[in-house]
Amino acid sequence: MRPIMRPGQFFWVVVAGLSTLVLLALIAYLEQLKEGLGVTGLNQRVSWGFYISDMVFFIGVSYGGAMTSAILRLTNAPWRAPLSRLAETMAVMSVLVGAVFPLIDMGRPERMIYLFRYGQVGSPVLWDVIAVTTYLTAGAVFLYLPLIPDIAACRDRLGPAAGRVREFLYDRLALGWHGTPAQKHVLEWGTTVVAIVIIPLAVSVHSVLAFLFGVTSRPAWDSTILAPYFVLAAMFSGVATVILVTAAFRWAYHLEAYIEEKHFKYLAYIMMTLGAGYGYFMFAEYLTEGYKMHQGPGSILELLLVGRLAPFMWLFGVGGLIVPILLVALPWTRNVAGISVAALAVVLAMWLKRFLIVVPGLAQPLMPSSVVIYWPSRVEIAITLGAAAAIPLLMMLFFRLFPIISIFEIEEIAATDTTHHEEAAIGAAG
């Protein structure tokens, strides 16, 4: 409850820093809105650059957060309790930020309405908007339902000390929660159903996003495994982001008593498994394409593995896959610091990988012509950094209102453990 009532000076310093980045991004976007897309590095060929890479990345990260929480909830993993709130909040804030990028990528955002007025039901663009909207709503519900008991806790424990606005908010959003068995039953039912729904929903969101690329006539995106490839990438980067966010908030909010090293290890094992899976997908794709070396995919592969973009690709392979897996696999680096470094490397590398998927696919000409060079402008860089800052900023502001750790779940799990211990003790005595 302390972060809600009395955030330290450090909180405001960080909020000011992140807000500055967001403000700079806003100024950069206003410049783009006034001057048009000419202020970006986008061109006739590479019309998707940083912005669409950002969209894929942030929505993917969101998906990873939601999946982590939902799977752990459905499998009833007891260690999930201190992590689920962070993962779910991160999921909602990421998709909120990621969903804005298609609008930013449009030079004339007011024309978004044409997507609905002249929408083509065969177009993945339309379905992508529907899928992301649906997923955002489901994510919000998934965040809200488990939050109800904690809102009631805020209502009961903080009382008028919370201030009139927050008192009113807690009072309304708590829905009269008092933890009765009937209320618990209803809440558990609702949470479980949403957790079940959100998994296929998240898979479909990222699959539709993959179809957005896959059905476009570009050799770089011809892979038949593009959709599962995207889903796996989303999970990989999402779990890494959950680790990173958890480490940051654990350190900043002094949550060491709740979030222990074992939580990082469990998440790191998941991340390592997903990383290995992603590496396998890459190997499968590149082997089949590299063996045949058909004109289109072959030239892309050459560009990525030995061409102009090879340094970036190998940086991803080594820095984003091999090194993080080694950091987790080796016992002497398998600690909070080592795992956090591995997660940071994965997050940065997975953003780079999205960039390497989006840009070369467009830059490579379909007809004999020169390859177009894309280089982001300061406007794109500012907006990307602002978006990256917006997610922790929104989370910090959210946690000024609501508990960062699920009090209810921790108490429930502790109570269950106590009951189990008592039963075991009675059984042993008997």
Next chain:
Amino acid sequence: MRMRKLAVIIAALVALTLTLSASGSARAESPVGGRTPALLRGVTLTDQAAGQATVTLSAKLSADDGTPARGEQVVFYELSSVFGERLMTLGSAMTDATGTASLPYEPTWKGQHTVVVRYGGDSEYTPAQTTFRFQSTAPPHVHQNAQFGLATPRKWAPLGAGLAVLGVWGVLGLVLVRTVLGITAAAPATAPATAFWTSRRSFRQVSLGPALLSPLVLALAALTAAALFVGLVLPRTHGSEAGLAAPAAVSDANGVQSDVLAAQVVPTAPSAGTDAQSGRVLAARVVQSIPAFSTDEEGNLTPNSPDLPAAVAVVNDHIFVLDTNHGRVLTVTADGQLARTFESDPDGQTSVAHALAMTTHEGEIYVAAPLFGNIVQLSTAGHVDGVIQPLLPKAALPFQPAGIAVTEQGDIWLSDPGNHRVVLVSGSGVLRATIARATAASGSEGFDTPGGIALDGSGRLWVVDIGNHDIKEYSSQGTFVSAIGHDQLSMPQDVAVDGSGRVFVTDRALREIRVFGSDGAFLGSIGKSDGAAGGPSDSGLQYPSGIEISGDRLFVMDRLSGLFVFQLEAP
């Protein structure tokens, strides 16, 4: 007597030499640095057979004496109108032992294609260019929709996906409503009244009314309705694209509401009346010609080379060329070279990029610029003396003038091809009059894509009506007088009137200048092409656009061949 014959022979030789220089698109101007003048002829080697998509473009490079130039690279371009007229590179080919370079090409549209072939020159040969046209008859297939199988699943897949989305929304709505109601209803009776909208009532007693009024449920309902609309209603309407082509109501200068259609397609096929096209060839000799391009040895345009220049203007015997695709104004120097006079900022208010029309008034140059739909006023030294922004009523398409003429009083006539109108604005841009409705029309009703315009000595206005293949005459007040040339014009572009009232019209499809009397009688042609439409041609005019008359000289700006100056004879 002998001396007289000798004089006639010399005069004939001079005329022959000048005529040959007029066909400079195919021939280098003069030997440069000891290099042999190169001659480039373009031909369509293989015509399309029925159902065949590919055509073989071919050009033959030779020395001036006919010796084939082998092992030289030539580049083939096609004149494209996508994003303004420009040359689209088709590819390059090397000449063989016969000096012939060939390139297979698959046209993407039916009809006439204009091909430009350029040779950049080397240490042995001078640069050269030629232009030819061909008709594409085979059905283009690159834009045909592929015929997929699985028609039935493809038809129903969106509906299935839509139902799945609705299912998810339904589940979410159900969960939310049931959880919220359940928690609220299960609150202990002793608890304070802190429920969302009610309290202290059992689950069964909770009315659904307040629940439905909750913002969350309303939002869910709205989104579900939107999904339903998108999934079920739009599929029936989107295919018509009616929204894009639907008439939009706009007002003309007189406030008359009218319907404006999308931009009209300018027909490229010759109009009816081809019999009349075989008119007389008027006597006009070329006294000067400047090629439309110059390249370095690698075939790239030199810094002073224009790129598809569109218009010409004359001020005090100084000739100015509108370098359309570079957004510049060039001047012809005393030695017949082109030099930069004005270079505009491509994105600035004074940009003349892609401008098609230019005229003069009281020693000033007026360029009708399409980027901002304004008029850039220049001195002959290239200084910007003013920018006039016409204040026009809103129209369906942006104002991109294609013709300009300035009256003696300083008012400016401008043609607006996209909106099928001609407007008169004051020197400060205030609208004074509008001719024609904002929709495509014919006869006295209006225009179908007006192009170049000109004023004669008595202030009457002449307007090229491209879509109707004629020239419209209006009084100085803008009252319709007559339409001429309908049976003699195919794709008219610009018009000029000489001191005796003769009307000169450039025609791109016919590749010549058609001349009419002030009464509309067809007098004959200048620069008449020597081949049938679509065939190879070495005639000087390939794509005549801008036209200007100064004294007894006729200036024609050909976008592909260059500037031609004809000496006119008295009628």
